[in-house]
Amino acid sequence: MYALGTWYFHGEYFKKDIKKGFVLMLEAADLNFSDACFDVAVAYEKGRGVKKNVNKAFEYYFRALILEDKQAIFEVGRCYFYGIGIPKNKKMADVIITIARNQYGLE
Numbered sequence: 001m002y003a004l005g006t007w008y009f010h011g012e013y014f015k016k017d018i019k020k021g022f023v024l025m026l027e028a029a030d031l032n033f034s035d036a037c038f039d040v041a042v043a044y045e046k047g048r049g050v051k052k053n054v055n056k057a058f059e060y061y062f063r064a065l066i067l068e069d070k071q072a073i074f075e076v077g078r079c080y081f082y083g084i085g086i087p088k089n090k091k092m093a094d095v096i097i098t099i100a101r102n103q104y105g106l107e
Helices: 002-010 018-029 034-046 054-066 070-082 090-104
Strands: none
Touching: 002 018, 002 034, 018 034, 034 054, 034 070, 054 070, 070 090
């Protein structure tokens, strides 16, 4: 379902249909597929295939984090740092980014 959604979303193998792709990725995200959660978050944040909603973006970044998506950890930290979909909290951002660096060796 996720792969099919990305193919429609990006126009690979099928005629590009961002809205249809988003719906398929959302279905995969709701089944707790971490890559889908991350891509749905990006779509909500940028308003691609769906109306822009930074609160939903944060929700799906956080779900991806819980599902151990490494990139999502930094995105959640960024959301806290800039107040994207969540009240700005630079201390929380620092904690999350520090954990990501220590746990995953990411910079």
